[in-house]
Amino acid sequence: MFPVRDLRRISALRLAGLFLSSTLIIPVVASAQQSASEYQVKAAYLYNFAKAGRWNSQALPPGSNLIIGVLGGDEEFIRVLRDTLGGKIVNGHALEIRHLRSIEEVRFCQVAFFRSPEHLPRSSVSSETSNVLLVGEDKQFLSEGGMIALLFANGRVTYQVNSAALEKSNVSYDEAKTATDYPAISPESPRPITFRVLPDYPKIAATMKLTGAVQLQATVRPDGTVKQVRVIGGHPLLAEAASRALMQWRYEQSSRETTESVRISFGP
Numbered sequence: 001m002f003p004v005r006d007l008r009r010i011s012a013l014r015l016a017g018l019f020l021s022s023t024l025i026i027p028v029v030a031s032a033q034q035s036a037s038e039y040q041v042k043a044a045y046l047y048n049f050a051k052a053g054r055w056n057s058q059a060l061p062p063g064s065n066l067i068i069g070v071l072g073g074d075e076e077f078i079r080v081l082r083d084t085l086g087g088k089i090v091n092g093h094a095l096e097i098r099h100l101r102s103i104e105e106v107r108f109c110q111v112a113f114f115r116s117p118e119h120l121p122r123s124s125v126s127s128e129t130s131n132v133l134l135v136g137e138d139k140q141f142l143s144e145g146g147m148i149a150l151l152f153a154n155g156r157v158t159y160q161v162n163s164a165a166l167e168k169s170n171v172s173y174d175e176a177k178t179a180t181d182y183p184a185i186s187p188e189s190p191r192p193i194t195f196r197v198l199p200d201y202p203k204i205a206a207t208m209k210l211t212g213a214v215q216l217q218a219t220v221r222p223d224g225t226v227k228q229v230r231v232i233g234g235h236p237l238l239a240e241a242a243s244r245a246l247m248q249w250r251y252e253q254s255s256r257e258t259t260e261s262v263r264i265s266f267g268p
Contacts, residue, residue, distance in 0.1 A: 039076070039077050039080040039081070040080060040084055040195075040196065042077075042150060043080060043081045043084040043085055044084070044198070045150055045159060046068055046081070046085070046111060046113060046135065046150075047084075047085055047088060047090070047095070049111060049133060049135060049148060049173075050066055050068060050090050050095065050110065050111050050133075051090050051091070052173055052174055053110065053111065053133050053171050053172070053173055054091075054171070054172035054173070054174065055110055055131060055170075055171060055172075056131075056170065058131075059110065059131035059170065059171075060093065060110055062092075063093075064093060065093060065094050065095070065096035066090050066091075066093035066094070066095055066096065066110050066111075067096045067097075067098055067108065067109040067110055067111070068081070068085070068095060068096070068097055068098070068109065068110070068111045068112075068113065069098045069099075069100045069105060069106060069108070069109035069111070069112045069113065070097070070098070070099055070100060070112075070113045070115060071100040071103065071105075071106065071112060071113065071114050071115065071116070072114060072115040072116030073115030073116065075099070077115070078097065078099045081097050082097045083195075084197070085097065100112070106128075106129055106132055106134075107128045107129060107131075107132065109132055110131070110132065110133065111132070111133045111135060112129075112132050112133070112134055112135065113135045113136070113137075113150075114134070114135065114136040114137065114138075114141065114146070115137055129169075130168070130169050130170045130171075131169070131170045131171065132169075132171070133147055133148070133169075133171050133173065134146045134147045134148070134165070135147065135148045135149075135150055136148070136149055136150070137149070137150055137151065138151075139151065139160075142160060142162040142165070145162075145165055146162060146165065147161065147162050147165045147166050147169065147171075147173070148160070148161050148162070149162075161173075184264070184265045185198065185262065185263075185264055186262070186263040186264075186265070187260070187261075187262055188261040188262060188263055189258075189259075189260040189261045189262075191220065191251050191252060191254065191258055191260050192251065192252045193249060193250070193251055193252075194224065194250045194251060194252055195248075195249060195250040196245075196249050196250075197245045197248045197249065198245060199238075199241040199242045199244065199245035199246075199264065200241055200245075201241070201266055202237050202238070202240075202241050204237060205235075205237045205238060205241075205266065210235060210237060210238065210266070211265075211266050212234060212235055212238060212265070212266060213233075213234060213263055213264065213265040213266070214231065214233070214234030214235070214238050214239045214242040214263070214264045214265075214266070215231075215232035215233040215234060215261070215262075215263055216229055216230065216231060216232060216234075216239075216242060216243065216246055216261070216262045216263070216264065217229070217230045217232055217259055217260070217261055217262075218230075218246055218249070218259070218260045218261075218262060219257065219258075219259055220251045220254075220257065220258050220259070220260050221257055222253060222254050222255060222256060222257060223253055224250045224251040224252055224253050224254070225250060226246060226247050226248075226249055226250075226251075227257070229243040229246050229247055231243060232261075238264075238266050242264045245264075246262060246264075
């Protein structure tokens with residue numbers, strides 16, 4: 001039985017500026033927003049798994065793309081993954097998202113996400129996958145040699161790590177280098193959100209150990225796009241990051257323009 005580290009719980013939806021801690025559980029918005037929110041949460045996790053990984057220059061040459069491959073699942077997840085992570089740079093490498101068509105393509109990735117149980121690896125880490133961070137969506141994944149299991153249950157996303165499988169691989173995975181203070185979003189108006197982007201936690205704010213909440217009001221067009229954002233309160237550094245993210249949100253279509261309130265908290 002592989003040793004698996006359980007994760008401590010946190011209480012809010014915390015997506016992509018994108019987070020990780022040694023233990024993490026994130027509630028997912030319910031009803032019509034659940035699928036999109038779940039996908040975005042998983043995209044956030046994958047981003048931070050990539051940030052926590054270290055590959056040698058042979059597995060990840062300087063200037064090359066860091067490839068996150070997805071085996072199985074639907075095209076909608078791939079779209080959300082590309083929309084959420086597009087343009088991100090991890091340790092000097094641009095992220096590239098690939099929808100894999102066969103298990104043989106896994107070896108060309110740095111991170112491989114197995115979305116269907118039938119695609120689970122049936123043996124522990126092999127020489128062909130020793131340079132790949134293997135992430136799956138099934139508890140059985142860890143006992144089959146997977147390195148990280150990303151699980152969704154009871155409206156929450158969790159993950160578990162197989163330390164033994166990681167030690168056998170050529171991937172160095174350092175959870176201590178992942179960020180722990182990420183924004184929590186609290187919509188305070190009834191219009192449903194169909195797509196959201198978490199603000200990046202500004203590096204200068206992290207250096208200053210700056211935390212706190214930002215109160216925002218968004219003017220939303222009938223088609224659901226955000227027309228403008230007004231800052232009601234909060235530190236200017238945090239407010240700028242929060243406003244920039246909110247401008248990218250999408251709400252449900254409506255017969256009229258509306259004003260939506262949002263509170264975004266940075267830090268614990």
